[in-house]
Amino acid sequence: MSRINLKSAATLREPTELVAHGLASAADLPDLEKVAARYAVAVTPDIAALIDPGDPDDPIARQFIPSAEELVARPGENADPIGDHAHAPVAGIVHRYPDRVLFKLVHVCAVYCRFCFRREMVGPGKATALSSNAYNGALDYIRAHSEIWEVILTGGDPLMLSPRRLGEIMADLAAIDHVKIIRIHTRVPVADPARISAEMVAALKVEGAATWVALHANHARELTRKARAACAAMIDAGIPMVSQSVLLRGVNDNVAALEALMRAFVECRIKPYYLHHGDLAPGTAHLRATLEHGQQLMRDLRGRVSGLCQPDYVLDIPGGYGKAPVGPSYLSQANSSPGEGELDPETRYRIVDYCGDVHRYPPKP
Numbered sequence: 001m002s003r004i005n006l007k008s009a010a011t012l013r014e015p016t017e018l019v020a021h022g023l024a025s026a027a028d029l030p031d032l033e034k035v036a037a038r039y040a041v042a043v044t045p046d047i048a049a050l051i052d053p054g055d056p057d058d059p060i061a062r063q064f065i066p067s068a069e070e071l072v073a074r075p076g077e078n079a080d081p082i083g084d085h086a087h088a089p090v091a092g093i094v095h096r097y098p099d100r101v102l103f104k105l106v107h108v109c110a111v112y113c114r115f116c117f118r119r120e121m122v123g124p125g126k127a128t129a130l131s132s133n134a135y136n137g138a139l140d141y142i143r144a145h146s147e148i149w150e151v152i153l154t155g156g157d158p159l160m161l162s163p164r165r166l167g168e169i170m171a172d173l174a175a176i177d178h179v180k181i182i183r184i185h186t187r188v189p190v191a192d193p194a195r196i197s198a199e200m201v202a203a204l205k206v207e208g209a210a211t212w213v214a215l216h217a218n219h220a221r222e223l224t225r226k227a228r229a230a231c232a233a234m235i236d237a238g239i240p241m242v243s244q245s246v247l248l249r250g251v252n253d254n255v256a257a258l259e260a261l262m263r264a265f266v267e268c269r270i271k272p273y274y275l276h277h278g279d280l281a282p283g284t285a286h287l288r289a290t291l292e293h294g295q296q297l298m299r300d301l302r303g304r305v306s307g308l309c310q311p312d313y314v315l316d317i318p319g320g321y322g323k324a325p326v327g328p329s330y331l332s333q334a335n336s337s338p339g340e341g342e343l344d345p346e347t348r349y350r351i352v353d354y355c356g357d358v359h360r361y362p363p364k365p
């Protein structure tokens with residue numbers, strides 16, 4: 001299983017390299033070494049080129065350049081913030097919902113995000129990929145559970161595998177009758193778009209199951225010309241794409257940034273799918289927004305872009321209880337106002353329009 005090609009020799013992995021490239025300050029080096037001893041660091045040339053070293057608040061740097069704030073763990077933070085371990089029947093599988101499983105093939109990524117919810121499980125020093133035995137055990141588990149309709153390849157980043165190995169895995173999964181959907185979660189098209197070669201695209205297509213790709217990106221600047229071309233290569237080959245983003249303080253926690261990101265996805269023919277509330281991963285409090293702010297951003301976004309550009313704002317409930325939509329609700333029961341008397345059952349709802357104005361539903365005659 002360990003056919004992983006970490007081919008980007010120029011990827012920056014050491015704090016000293018970040019300093020040498022002007023992406024971190026020499027004064028911060030002792031702290032950054034401490035962070036790097038605990039959590040993986042990798043910044044690909046494509047991502048490094050996006051960072052403006054002169055901007056101390058650069059939204060790309062904030063996602064990938066380590067910070068001393070990661071050394072501060074807050075109450076409630078957890079090494080397994082979304083409860084993967086509570087639903088892991090065999091190595092490599094997370095079976096949280098009846099009709100789908102996560103299949104965690106590899107534990108390495110092209111880049112390491114500073115807010116990663118699996119930061120204690122990915123990176124050098126962890127096993128890079130499932131052993132052959134574990135891989136076969138995971139396949140046996142999927143074969144034995146006919147309710148599994150969708151297999152979600154995640155990790156780590158599955159597109160770190162070679163096209164040949166990925167093709168073998170896709171074929172193994174598609175050969176299972178009840179597996180109809182194979183979804184791949186990846187950051188590679190933005191972090192290292194050259195990996196999306198013709199061979200990789202061919203490997204993603206398989207007889208017997210539909211492939212979907214979910215792209216993780218958090219700022220419109222990540223959708224460079226090369227990233228857009230990588231996505232277009234997959235979509236033109238008949239692979240539909242959806243997006244997932246994380247709401248991040250100082251990266252996309254303002255409506256203009258979110259609007260630009262969602263518009264960029266749709267321009268690339270990628271349907272916005274999830275906006276995740278930041279998980280309680282250790283040392284990530286400085287990057288988390290509040291739920292109230294996230295809800296306000298979703299209200300603001302609804303006033304500015306079409307439904308095509310709207311993601312679901314979701315929270316993974318700590319403990320492994322799954323995702324819940326936490327976007328603002330637009331419909332509520334109307335309480336009778338003083339002097340209004342008994343509520344007319346026909347006008348018992350209040351509904352909020354995209355400008356924030358409130359209406360009764362059905363309208364009063």
Ligand code: SF4
Nearest residue numbers: 109112113116156187
């Ligand atoms: S690419 Fe995904 S798994 Fe890898 S570090 Fe980023 S968020 Fe974590």
